[in-house]
Each structure stands twice: as structure tokens, then as C-alpha cells.
Amino acid sequence: MPAFDPGALLAAIVSAPGALFLLLAGCWMLGWQPRERVVATLTGVTFLSMCLGIATLALLLGMEGRDSLPVDLGFWYTAGAYRFPLTLLADRLSMPMMALTAVLAGLVGSFSRRYMHRERGFFRFFLLLDLFAFGAMLAFSAGSLDLLIGGWELVGISSVLLIAFFQERQGPVRNAIRTFGYYRVADLGLLIGVIALHHAAGVTEYEKLFRGEWPHQSLGIAVGPATAIGLLLMMAACGKSAQVPFCSWLPRAMEGPTPSSAIFYGAISVHMGAYLLLRIQPVLASGWAAAATVVVGLLTAFLGTLSHRVSTDAKTSLAYASMTQLGIIFMEIGLGFDYLAMMHIVGHALVRTLQFLRAPSMLHDYHRMHAAAGGELAETGLHLERWIPRPVQMWLYRFGLERGFLDSIIERAVTGPVLRLSRALGALEQSRSAPAAARRPAVRASGEMAGGLDA
Amino acid sequence: MLNFAFALPAIAAIAVWRMPSDRLSSIRLLALGSVLASLVCCVLAGIHTTGALAAAALSALALLALAGLPKREWRSAPVAGMLMVVSGTIAAYASSSLTAFCAAWAVTAAPLLLGWFGAGGRTRIFTAANLALLLAAAMLEPAPAAFPLMVAAALIRAGVFPFQFWIASAFEQTSPACFNLFANGHMGALLLARFGLKLFPAESAASMGMISSLVLVTAVYAALVAQAERSTRRLLALLAVSQASFILAGLESRTAEGLTGAALHALVVAAATTGLTLAYAHIEARCPQAANPDGYLGLASRMPRIAVLFTICGLALVGLPGTLGFVSEDLLFHGALEAHPAFGMALPVATALNAIAILRLVARLFLGRAHGAVPDVPDARMAERLALSCCVLVLVLGGLFPSIPIAVGRTAVHDEPAAIAAATR
Numbered sequence: 001m002p003a004f005d006p007g008a009l010l011a012a013i014v015s016a017p018g019a020l021f022l023l024l025a026g027c028w029m030l031g032w033q034p035r036e037r038v039v040a041t042l043t044g045v046t047f048l049s050m051c052l053g054i055a056t057l058a059l060l061l062g063m064e065g066r067d068s069l070p071v072d073l074g075f076w077y078t079a080g081a082y083r084f085p086l087t088l089l090a091d092r093l094s095m096p097m098m099a100l101t102a103v104l105a106g107l108v109g110s111f112s113r114r115y116m117h118r119e120r121g122f123f124r125f126f127l128l129l130d131l132f133a134f135g136a137m138l139a140f141s142a143g144s145l146d147l148l149i150g151g152w153e154l155v156g157i158s159s160v161l162l163i164a165f166f167q168e169r170q171g172p173v174r175n176a177i178r179t180f181g182y183y184r185v186a187d188l189g190l191l192i193g194v195i196a197l198h199h200a201a202g203v204t205e206y207e208k209l210f211r212g213e214w215p216h217q218s219l220g221i222a223v224g225p226a227t228a229i230g231l232l233l234m235m236a237a238c239g240k241s242a243q244v245p246f247c248s249w250l251p252r253a254m255e256g257p258t259p260s261s262a263i264f265y266g267a268i269s270v271h272m273g274a275y276l277l278l279r280i281q282p283v284l285a286s287g288w289a290a291a292a293t294v295v296v297g298l299l300t301a302f303l304g305t306l307s308h309r310v311s312t313d314a315k316t317s318l319a320y321a322s323m324t325q326l327g328i329i330f331m332e333i334g335l336g337f338d339y340l341a342m343m344h345i346v347g348h349a350l351v352r353t354l355q356f357l358r359a360p361s362m363l364h365d366y367h368r369m370h371a372a373a374g375g376e377l378a379e380t381g382l383h384l385e386r387w388i389p390r391p392v393q394m395w396l397y398r399f400g401l402e403r404g405f406l407d408s409i410i411e412r413a414v415t416g417p418v419l420r421l422s423r424a425l426g427a428l429e430q431s432r433s434a435p436a437a438a439r440r441p442a443v444r445a446s447g448e449m450a451g452g453l454d455a
Numbered sequence: 456m457l458n459f460a461f462a463l464p465a466i467a468a469i470a471v472w473r474m475p476s477d478r479l480s481s482i483r484l485l486a487l488g489s490v491l492a493s494l495v496c497c498v499l500a501g502i503h504t505t506g507a508l509a510a511a512a513l514s515a516l517a518l519l520a521l522a523g524l525p526k527r528e529w530r531s532a533p534v535a536g537m538l539m540v541v542s543g544t545i546a547a548y549a550s551s552s553l554t555a556f557c558a559a560w561a562v563t564a565a566p567l568l569l570g571w572f573g574a575g576g577r578t579r580i581f582t583a584a585n586l587a588l589l590l591a592a593a594m595l596e597p598a599p600a601a602f603p604l605m606v607a608a609a610l611i612r613a614g615v616f617p618f619q620f621w622i623a624s625a626f627e628q629t630s631p632a633c634f635n636l637f638a639n640g641h642m643g644a645l646l647l648a649r650f651g652l653k654l655f656p657a658e659s660a661a662s663m664g665m666i667s668s669l670v671l672v673t674a675v676y677a678a679l680v681a682q683a684e685r686s687t688r689r690l691l692a693l694l695a696v697s698q699a700s701f702i703l704a705g706l707e708s709r710t711a712e713g714l715t716g717a718a719l720h721a722l723v724v725a726a727a728t729t730g731l732t733l734a735y736a737h738i739e740a741r742c743p744q745a746a747n748p749d750g751y752l753g754l755a756s757r758m759p760r761i762a763v764l765f766t767i768c769g770l771a772l773v774g775l776p777g778t779l780g781f782v783s784e785d786l787l788f789h790g791a792l793e794a795h796p797a798f799g800m801a802l803p804v805a806t807a808l809n810a811i812a813i814l815r816l817v818a819r820l821f822l823g824r825a826h827g828a829v830p831d832v833p834d835a836r837m838a839e840r841l842a843l844s845c846c847v848l849v850l851v852l853g854g855l856f857p858s859i860p861i862a863v864g865r866t867a868v869h870d871e872p873a874a875i876a877a878a879t880r
Contacts, residue, residue: 078858177811
């Protein structure tokens with residue numbers, strides 16, 4: 001008989017970073033900003049406790065011979081026949097992801113203690129790291145798709161706020177807004193897909209939705225609804241995991257601090273889409289969405305590897321390398337290789353986090369390696385260059401440099417028309433509402449008047 | 456007790472209006488005291504009834520709006536106008552006859568008509584036309600011809616397409632904090648729910664589809680226009696109109712989820728827009744460039760707390776998890792998609808667009824490098840911080856413990872759906 005309730009332990013593990021976030025945010029609102037050492041120590045203790053808690057939980061489940069632990073915390077709220085379930089689930093899929101989150105977030109926190117030392121936004125960074133960790137733990141441990149949405153959105157907003165971390169520059173701010181746009185559009189798939197699943201199956205809790213234990217689960221809904229729901233959820237997964245056509249945000253996200261790039265776009269956040277697909281594997285398998293997953297993964301991997309090879313800075317190169325591996329993971333999921341995809345996720349997250357954290361010192365490593373070798377090392381590889389004709393190489397180079405022309409396609413087909421329509425409607429609104437003299441002219445930040453709209 | 460609740464602010468309004476604007480302490484004391492007394496009366500009246508609950512919520516909102524008002528807006532005319540809006544809205548919530556409701560509506564419209572909020576000509580014209588339509592409907596009632604006039608009055612007041620432009624114009628010309636109190640009475644929705652359905656059940660049932668469609672179009676249209684809007688006031692107005700239309704969409708869905716979501720969303724819109732407009736009022740008072748920024752103002756480095764509170768209110772309005780906005784929108788989406796599977800998708804799309812617009816606004820106001828011409832301004836003072844924090848607390852605590860507002864408002868949900876269900880049977 002365990003000394004404490006495993007369900008309570010799981011709930012405590014998930015809520016720990018959220019509680020720390022509220023504590024630190026509350027202190028700041030009341031006018032007291034803790035010192036760097038206090039913030040870093042509290043964060044470190046929290047993540048260490050989470051790691052120990054997860055290890056204990058795994059041990060308890062192993063001793064009891066259980067494959068999963070559902071924790072029913074009742075309903076968050078009800079309205080008529082609708083109930084929002086507050087259930088957590090620790091199983092073969094969620095436990096590795098939670099462990100990965102706790103370990104890597106803790107490592108990144110420890111790294112950031114020195115890397116972000118005396119940085120003006122030190123406190124803000126750790127606050128957002130705690131918020132992210134809470135969102136990720138909630139998403140991975142959620143026992144229903146409804147609760148997963150909550151964690152998913154928190155991860156998204158903390159990601160965007162960290163991209164805009166160096167807010168004094170316009171580049172990070174613009175890229176943060178752009179990334180947010182991609183997230184919101186892709187998340188429409190998650191919202192509508194979950195509601196559609198609710199109507200098709202009546203529930204969104206995994207224990208009631210799927211028969212059996214992960215990954216040997218099945219679902220009893222027709223092919224048509226399963227395909228539609230699978231495609232909608234896949235759209236959300238593509239947005240979070242930077243798959244075609246929602247991949248343009250990933251290199252832009254490198255504007256944030258290196259530790260956040262590591263934990264978000266090397267490790268946890270970017271794999272959340274793959275986690276969602278693994279979780280809804282029975283929905284994918286019941287329809288045609290699995291085939292679409294394979295196609296999307298293949299296209300992304302192709303685009304990613306080309307873009308990675310032509311990138312001129314370390315972090316962008318690593319971002320595209322992540323994208324390539326995620327494309328392959330998506331293919332594995334689409335083909336039904338769940339355990340392989342799971343292992344790929346864990347291995348990739350660990351390696352990529354290391355590479356991101358080492359990226360600032362990469363040039364030093366490079367020079368040291370060459371110096372140790374007594375001069376410039378000879379270039380290796382070039383096998384593909386020997387096999388592929390030169391004109392094709394040039395075309396592929398241009399294709400990679402333009403990131404698959406996705407930016408210009410999206411600009412021409414989506415954002416451009418929407419903004420033009422918005423401006424036209426806005427001009428119509430203004431002509432109908434107030435006379436021109438009563439309207440306030442635009443004022444630049446410098447205090448001068450401005451004319452016209454900028455791009 | 457509810458009679459006292461609307462009488463006290465009305466008496467205070469007259470007293471404040473007659474005072475010279477330099478008697479700041481007296482104006483403050485009268486205004487805050489009367490609204491506080493009104494709130495107490497509403498609570499004593501028993502918040503188990505729809506009218507008292509809504510009146511209490513409005514009184515609390517008005518108290519926050521007044522407490523957090525910037526110093527430059529503490530003049531006798533706008534403050535008297537706000538008190539009249541409070542008085543008229545509480546009277547409307549308490550009214551059981553169309554005649555009494557019309558009188559209450561006229562009281563709330565009076566500050567705009569008299570120019571106390573600084574409204575321009577077109578805003579006054581729309582307000583007058585709106586009132587005239589309602590009065591005509593009251594005079595013609597029970598003739599069927601009264602119903603379209605009533606619907607037109609409700610839709611204009613609520614800023615439903617194609618009448619949304621006057622709301623944005625009003626935000627631009629008047630004090631946003633004052634006009635926001637006027638808009639958060641949701642008198643249009645109340646008119647349709649309380650009198651339209653009961654007096655004209657057959658006509659209501661027949662027109663629900665059209666109203667639903669207009670409301671969904673409003674949500675998306677306003678969100679679309681907001682994408683390229685550069686004026687901060689107009690952007691806030693468009694966001695408020697778009698999100699407020701969700702309330703009507705929830706009512707029209709005629710599902711328990713939609714109705715509960717509508718009631719909660721009314722509270723979310725009220726608290727969030729009050730927080731946004733108050734924060735913006737303080738920003739504009741300190742930094743006039745905020746009205747129409749061309750570029751990034753970088754105000755977060757100068758006023759971090761206002762920036763954070765503004766951001767939380769804005770994100771709560773569009774459904775940030777952990778806030779009441781997430782709960783209300785979850786219920787609304789379920790209700791709307793169940794009632795209108797195709798058109799209901801307009802709500803999530805509108806929310807996504809509004810979220811992008813909010814973040815763009817936050818970025819323009821608070822992020823970037825603070826230009827030298829942007830004054831070195833102080834962060835939120837204690838009174839401002841208190842008022843804004845109350846708005847945020849309502850949103851966050853309501854989001855973490857949503858069963859409390861749902862349980863408290865359960866009567867509000869049950870009164871109206873019984874009428875709606877009976878009308879549409």
C-alpha cells in the first residue's frame with residue numbers, strides 16, 4: 001500500500017509550476033520582485049521535485065503492475081448536459097513526455113541562471129518558463145482533449161511572449177505576432193475538431209473515448225467523421241509542430257533567448273503536435289487522416305532538410321533540422337509506428353536541446369576542433385553533390401533559400417487579401433461614421449504626424 | 456430595494472451635474488458613494504433574481520470604472536452621465552413593462568443626447584433614432600408592426616451588423632470608459648430576451664434565424680475590420696462589438712450551454728472591456744501618441760503593471776485558459792455549433808482574429824523601444840492598480856472557479872430560456 005495517493009501525487013506534479021507562476025506573479029503585482037537567486041532556486045527546487053515525483057509515480061505504477069493511472073478530479077464546470085471533465089492520465093504516452101518536460105525544463109532553468117544573469121528580463125523569463133512548464137504538464141497529463149486545449153493554449157502564449165523577449169527590437173515583436181497568427185489559425189482545427197468529436201462520440205475523455213490502453217486502442221466512429229476530425233486535429237498538430245504549410249514561424253521564433261529556443265523549439269513545445277497525433281492515433285487510423293499525416297511529414301522533411309542546408313546561422317539551421325526530424329516523426333505516426341515515434345521524440349528532444357544550448361559556443365567549438373587537428377579539416381560528404389546535376393542543385397538551393405516559397409504563397413493567398421479587405425472595410429466604416437475633421441490623425445512615436453498606412 | 460438602487464445614482468447625477476467641475480472631492484464622494492449604495496441595495500434585494508443580479512454586476516462595474524477613472528475625466532458632465540447610465544440600466548433590469556423599460560432606456564441615452572460624454576453629431580443622431588424606434592414600438596405594441604421596430608432598436612443599440620460603425624465612432628469621440636459603461640448594459644439583448652420573446656412569440660421564433668445570422672456576421676465582420684485598424688480607440692470598440700455579439704449568439708442558440716455561456720460572456724465582456732478602457736484611458740492621459748501610434752511605443756518599460764493588466768484583460772476577452780473567457784467561450788462554441796453547425800464556426804474564427812488584433816495592439820502600445828518623444832510616465836498609481844486588479848481578479852478567479860459564477864447566475868439562465876423555449880415551441 002503506497003504511503004500517499006498516486007492520483008494526488010500526479011495532480012501535485014502537474015500543478016507545481018503553475019503554483020510557482022502564480023506566487024511569483026503575485027509578488028511582482030504587489031510590488032516585490034524577488035532577486036535572481038531566489039527565483040532561480042525556487043524554480044530549480046520545483047523542477048527537481050517534479051522529477052522526483054515523476055520517478056516515484058513511475059515506480060509506484062510499476063510496483064502495482066499498472067499501465068495507466070486515470071485521476072478523476074470531478075468536473076471543472078457543468079451547463080445543462082455539458083460537463084467539462086477534470087481528469088488526468090498517466091500512461092505509457094504521457095509519462096515519458098512529462099518526464100522529458102520536467103528534466104529539460106529544469107536543465108534549461110539551471111542553464112539560464114547563468115546565461116540570463118543580469119539580463120533585464122531575467123524575472124520575466126523565469127515567469128514565462130514556469131507558465132510554459134505548467135501548460136506543457138497540463139497538456140501531456142490531460143485525460144481529455146478539452147483539458148489538453150487549456151495546456152496547449154498556455155504553451156502557445158508563453159512561447160509567443162518569449163519570442164518577443166527582446167522587446168526593444170522590432171524584429172522579435174513582429175515575429176512574435178506572426179507566430180501567434182499561425183498558432184491561432186492552426187488552433188482553430190483543435191477547437192472545431194474537439195467539438196466535432198464531442199458531437200460524434202459524446203465524450204472527449206480518453207478512457208471513455210478509446211477502448212484499450214495506449215498504443216493498442218480502438219475507436220468506434222464512422223470513417224467520414226473520423227477523417228474529418230482527424231484532419232482538423234492534424235491541422236492543429238501541424239501548427240504546433242511547424243509542419244507544412246504552418247512552418248514559416250519556426251525560424252522566426254529563433255528571435256527569443258537561446259534557452260527558450262532550446263526548450264520550446266528543440267524539445268517540448270514543438271513535439272506537442274506529434275504528441276497530439278499519438279494520443280488520437282485511433283482517430284487517425286479510423287479514417288484517411290493517417291495518409292495525410294504521412295504526406296505532410298514527407299513534404300516537411302524535404303523542405304526542412306533543404307532549408308537547413310542553406311541556413312547561415314546556427315539557430316535557424318537547428319530550427320530547420322528540428323523541422324526535418326518532426327516531419328519524419330509525423331511519417332512514423334501516420335504509418336502506425338507509435339513506439340518508434342515515441343522513442344524518436346525523446347531522443348530528438350534530448351539531442352536538439354543540447355545542440356541549442358551549445359549553439360552560442362558552436363563557433364568556439366569549431367575553431368578549437370580545427371586547431372586541435374592542426375589546421376582546416378578537409379570537407380567530407382558531398383555525395384549528393386556528385387549525384388545531382390548542377391542545374392538541379394541550383395534550383396534546390398534557391399528552393400531552400402526561399403523556404404519553399406511558402407511565405408510568399410501565404411502572403412499572396414491569405415494575409416494579403418485579408419489585410420486588403422480589412423483596410424477597405426475600415427475605410428468604408430470611417431467614411432460612414434465620423435467626418436474627416438473629427439478623426440484623429442496618426443501620430444508617430446516621435447510625436448510627428450504620420451500619413452498613410454505602412455506595410 | 457431595487458427602487459433605491461436606481462434612484463440613488465439618479466439623484467446623485469443631478470447633484471453632480473449642478474456642481475462646478477473644480478469641486479473634485481465632492482464629485483468623487485457623491486459619485487462613488489451613490490454607486491456603492493446602489494450596489495448594497497441590489498445585494499440586499501437578493502441576487503437570486505435576474506434583475507437584481509444584473510443590477511449588482513453593473514453597479515460593481517460602475518464602481519470600478521469610476522474608481523479607476525483618470526483625473527482629467529473627473530468633470531461634472533461625464534460623471535453625471537455615468538451615474539445616469541447606471542440609474543437607467545438598473546431601472547431597465549428591474550422593469551417588468553415595456554413602458555418602464557422605454558423610460559429607463561431614455562435615461563441611459565440622455566447623456567449621449569445631451570452631449571455630456573462629448574459625443575459628436577452622428578452618435579447623437581443614432582442614439583436619438585434608436586430611442587425613437589423603441590418609443591414607436593412601445594406605442595404600437597401589441598400590433599405586429601411593433602416587433603420589427605423593437606428588433607431594429609435592439610440591433611442598433613447592440614451594434615449588430617450593419618449598425619456597428621456608430622459604436623466605433625462613439626468610442627472615438629467620447630471617453631471610452633464612459634461609453635463602455637453605456638455599452639455594457641447590453642440593453643439590446645435584454646430588450647429582445649425579456650420583451651421581444653414574451654410579447655411577440657411567433658414573430659420572435661420566425662426572426663431568430665435572421666438575427667442569428669446578423670450576429671454571427673457581426674462577430675466576423677468586426678474582427679476582420681480590426682485587423683488593419685490603426686486607431687486604438689476604434690480597435691477597442693471593434694473588439695468589444697465583436698466579442699459582445701457572442702452574447703446574442705449564445706442567446707439565439709437556445710441551448711443550455713449557449714445560454715450559460717452568454718450569461719458568463721456578458722460578465723467577461725464587461726470586466727475585460729472595463730479593464731481595457733480604464734487602462735487605455737490612463738495610457739492616453741500620460742501619452743497622447745497612444746491614440747494613433749505609428750510604430751511601437753515601448754511603454755512596457757515605463758508602465759509595466761498597466762501593460763500586464765491590459766494584456767491579461769485583452770487575452771481574457773478572447774478566451775485565455777485560466778480566465779472566465781475560456782469557460783464562456785467553450786460553452787458558447789459548443790452551444791453555437793450545436794444550434795448552427797455551419798454558421799457556428801464563425802465564432803471560433805472571430806475569436807482567432809480578435810486574439811491577433813489584441814496582441815498586435817499590445818505590441819504597438821507596450822513593446823519596442825520607447826522613443827525619446829514618448830514621455831517618461833509613471834506606472835499605475837494605487838487607485839488605478841486597484842481598479843484594474845479587480846477587473847483581472849474577476850476574470851482570473853472566475854476562470855479558476857467557474858462553478859461559482861455559473862451557480863450564482865443560474866437564475867439568470869433559467870428565467871430567459873424558459874421564455875425562449877416557450878416562444879419557439
